[in-house]
Amino acid sequence: DAGVIQSPRHEVTEMGQEVTLRCKPISGHNSLFWYRQTMMRGLELLIYFNNNVPIDDSGMPEDRFSAKMPNASFSTLKIQPSEPRDSAVYFCASRLLLTGQNLNTEAFFGQGTRLTVV
Amino acid sequence: AQKITQTQPGMFVQEKEAVTLDCTYDTSDPSYGLFWYKQPSSGEMIFLIYQGSYDQQNATEGRYSLNFQKARKSANLVISASQLGDSAMYFCAMREGHGSSNTGKLIFGQGTTLQVKP
Numbered sequence: 001d002a003g004v005i006q007s008p009r010h011e012v013t014e015m016g017q018e019v020t021l022r023c024k025p026i027s028g029h030n031s032l033f034w035y036r037q038t039m040m041r042g043l044e045l046l047i048y049f050n051n052n053v054p055i056d057d058s059g060m061p062e063d064r065f066s067a068k069m070p071n072a073s074f075s076t077l078k079i080q081p082s083e084p085r086d087s088a089v090y091f092c093a094s095r096l097l098l099t100g101q102n103l104n105t106e107a108f109f110g111q112g113t114r115l116t117v118v
Numbered sequence: 119a120q121k122i123t124q125t126q127p128g129m130f131v132q133e134k135e136a137v138t139l140d141c142t143y144d145t146s147d148p149s150y151g152l153f154w155y156k157q158p159s160s161g162e163m164i165f166l167i168y169q170g171s172y173d174q175q176n177a178t179e180g181r182y183s184l185n186f187q188k189a190r191k192s193a194n195l196v197i198s199a200s201q202l203g204d205s206a207m208y209f210c211a212m213r214e215g216h217g218s219s220n221t222g223k224l225i226f227g228q229g230t231t232l233q234v235k236p
């Protein structure tokens with residue numbers, strides 16, 4: 001199993017540019033999370049999907065951020081336009097969500113994308 | 119409102135000694151799960167241990183154990199016989215659900231940095 005795959009691993013962009021982060025969850029997982037990690041704010045949940053449907057996007061900072069999950073094997077997080085304060089490590093994680101039961105499976109994380117906006 | 123609280127930004131422990139990392143949580147959902155993750159300096163997020171709200175016994179995984187005190191809403195991580203490789207940041211996380219629907223939102227505390235001294 002290749003695990004959760006994120007691309008790119010590192011991204012340096014100029015302020016005002018559009019940035020797209022990509023995530024391929026583990027095959028068979030039906031729940032996907034996007035997190036942002038900074039020194040000041042820790043690990044923040046931005047948005048999560050269950051069965052490709054966005055469930056909670058209350059953590060998305062503002063309208064400049066958008067996320068999509070067109071199918072079970074791919075998700076994107078887009079920032080347009082990017083700003084220096086968006087600089088952070090962005091993690092994607094996936095897990096197998098079993099509804100109707102009190103069963104818990106852990107979330108598996110990708111290696112993260114380190115975004116620097118200059 | 120923050121649901122997961124880790125009050126120790128940093129901790130030191132002598133090699134081979136045990137250490138406890140604190141975590142308190144807040145939820146009104148009777149069904150929830152608690153997780154601990156380790157993040158070494160390389161940046162990846164590594165799942166360590168899980169405790170379900172209905173579990174009668176404290177979870178253990180090798181040198182990791184979870185001191186679950188439901189009435190106090192605490193889920194402290196105990197690492198026994200610390201090793202130099204345990205030096206990392208540790209995150210407590212909670213999976214919220216809505217009873218049987220189990221929507222699976224996973225939120226994290228601010229983290230505790232542990233340094234193991236030789």
